[in-house]
Amino acid sequence: MALLLKDGKAWCGGFLVADQWVASAAHCLHGMKSEEFSVVLGAHSIYKDDSFKEVFKIQSYFLHSEFKEDPRQNDILLMKLNEKVTISPAVKTIGFQRVNQDVSPGTMCLVPGWGSTSSSGRKPEKLQEVEVPIISRTVCNGRRDHDGNVNENMLCAGGLRKDACEGDSGGPLVCNGIVEGIVSFGPSVCGGKKSGVYVRISAYVDWIDSIMANNS
Known part of the structure; x- marks a missing residue:
């Protein structure tokens, strides 16, 4: 789980998909400057210093080219962190569904x-x-x-x-x-x-x- 902070305050969530990449929603950064944000991994508490907490800057981010705000469509982005993360008990990548299919209702x-x-x-x-x-x-x-x-x-x-x-x-x-x-x-x-x-x-x-x- 990733926490996206804007000027030090909780803004959006995200999740680690590779050792330098976090996925999130495009509307979270649409029209924003990456310098305003930091990405926190390994956090449970927003403000307390958890022992595994890692804080990163955003080196670059990529909104889907067909993202639309209203009506909201293709609301996905990838953020490349300024350095690779240190994998630990509290910081791990998570797999995502790669088979193009719906999830069964009721799941x-x-x-x-x-x-x-x-x-x-x-x-x-x-x-x-x-x-x-x-x-x-x-x-x-x-x-x-x-x-x-x-x-x-x-x-x-x-x-x-x-x-x-x-x-x-x-x-x-x-x-x-x-x-x-x-x-x-x-x-x-x-x-x-x-x-x-x-x-x-x-x-x-x-x-x-x-x-x-x-x-x-």
Whole structure:
């Protein structure tokens, strides 16, 4: 799990996919200068000095060329850190789904992050985690949910007042031990009747591989 800080304050999440690369959501850095940010790995607490905590600058970052803010599409980016990470018990890469397929509805997945834990906007100081079920795209696109705005490169999850929220963007949706999605957007009130929407990472494997290969 990666923590993206802007001017020293929690901004977004991310996750380590290679020893110098972190994946996140494109909207987290869209229009921003990389010098404003730092990336923290091995953290549990935002502000306390965990023994394995590593802090990096962003050497460069790459938004998907077809990223759109409204309606949000192709919301994925890769950040190249200014140096390679030191792998430790608290800092490891995580595998992501490389087979271009949907996750079965009902699959229970985990979303970690430092985002708000309630609609009041209160953000925790320590890393949190919530378990959410995958929702079918058909249900997610219903009139009472996202009304046709969820395409085949996205997936939905949530329910029972459990959801990602403000500050969790860019973090991973982990199902059966691997990343299936990236937190992208959701309802204005977290944990409401509408589902959370995630980038379906398996649709972007070729893009991820090419960015890392061409900028190694």
